Amino acid sequence: MTASLAGRVHAAFPGQPVGPLRTLAGGHSGLTYTVAVGERRFVIKAVPPAERPVGRNDMLRQARVLNALAGSPVPVPGVVLVDEAPPAWFAMEFVDGAAVEPVLDEHDVPGALAAARMMGAARVLRRLHDLDVATLALDAPAPRDASAELAQWSRTMRAVPDELRPGSERLLRRLADAVPAGLPPVLVHGDFRLGNMLCRGEQAVALVDWEIWSVGDPRTDLGWFLLFADHRNFPALGRPVAGLPAEPDLLAGYLDGAAALPAFAWFGALCRMKMAAVMGHNLRRHREGRIHDPDQERLPPTIAAMIRSAAELLE
Template structure:
């Protein structure tokens, strides 16, 4: 079947892309290609075909396939992880012709961040159990042998990136922090100086998701079904993922935009669950502080973009107290003022 044989539908969000996807999937009668709300890595759509469905990620037309728009890079790590017992959506099609795209199975479930999705009715019991199981997923993810991962990525047409050290991670997010106006990041200079003063030695590198949290893990009831949003995956220090995940256990870090959810595992408990599932590294104050700096930098950058009119989102105006709280918490951790 050629692309020209697939009829154009007026209800597709992108008729040209929809025709390519239906052809590659061999599904000319699939439903309309619709925008998936919340997708941020490139353009994200859903295509339903009878009882099944596909999530389609595409490079925006005219944009280079770099950074978060390099959707094929995401597809290759997903292909490499297939068959390992992890909740990873299966890649169902891939097309390198510009604008590139790939499709993966639409998994059942919902992705809820308990401390930030304040309007959800997710019970504390379910939130705790999901977070507990997610810690096991992270441990198993970090236990994937890199040689096997490299072979899988090569088979899918890519190569593993060079490992990033803790110092590399610090420099990466420090650059984001420095792009935030000084008045929006009080105390950040002290936090950055403290982080630079005591950078840990790197440990054996692993596959790092880069944004591992419940908001990126679909769950059907209590069962994890799909770990998504792989736009910043890399090879690096496992404590980067572990520290980042821990930020989302504490609603007090998000005043005005988050909430305290009783019964969530502590960061120490998450670390224990993680190691029981194959993870080898403990929680440390430095990586916890790094994660808080990273979150403050990302939020500050988003607020800046809103105020400059590059992405209108009035909700961003609620972030200054949270940015300050994250920075203060990071400074306390490195000063020994918090566990």
């Protein structure tokens, strides 16, 4: 596939010197490479061979949201070229910056700088949610409401072995009994966190990894983002970072004086359940031999903590 894709990339830039495709570390959807074209550098994202272009592998969908956000207050890489011929791929600008998740990644970012970046990310998220989704050329599916989110992640949770998810059935029942009314739908990133934000110094220069964007309730993005503010949400995984803003501080930065969001605790619980379900799913795949990642064995304390703290939020 790399040789075939390289040929297509070369053909897309006629008359220009095109370097080799180099795998980009950290790319988790499809195939992700960097390539030098003359004096410029691009990121190439392509559908893997023998994979259907759906979900995380739908490159045209990713390119579409990036194009829709070009020139908006939300910083994203610019799309340079889209090749729709199967298997589809697109080229976007390479943005120089660091993406660091303060409480989970190994890093040497000072606490004050990490704090400034997190507060900046909260403001970027608000700018994203303030966009008029009706004016964006997204060709988006129908909006996902809280019930749809709960249904999807409940299925994922219930596919995890019982012993890995203590207390989850009671949590799922309580969530189902208290589904809140929706807010006007917005563009939702789906995995909004500092680890998906390229920064230079304190400045956010590009929000990346748009594989699972949708149109839905803004509280799903916000609840997910706030999870990463406190290392205690991730037993055996997280590390304390001095000076990092607490969840209420980030929430206040997002609201910027606006009225509090109704039923936000429910979405905080939903996002904790989602995190537990995702981790349980990944650990199950490792134990079944579908992937080999011994680091997944560190997840059980965090899975249990997510379920427990989600239940506490619903009290």
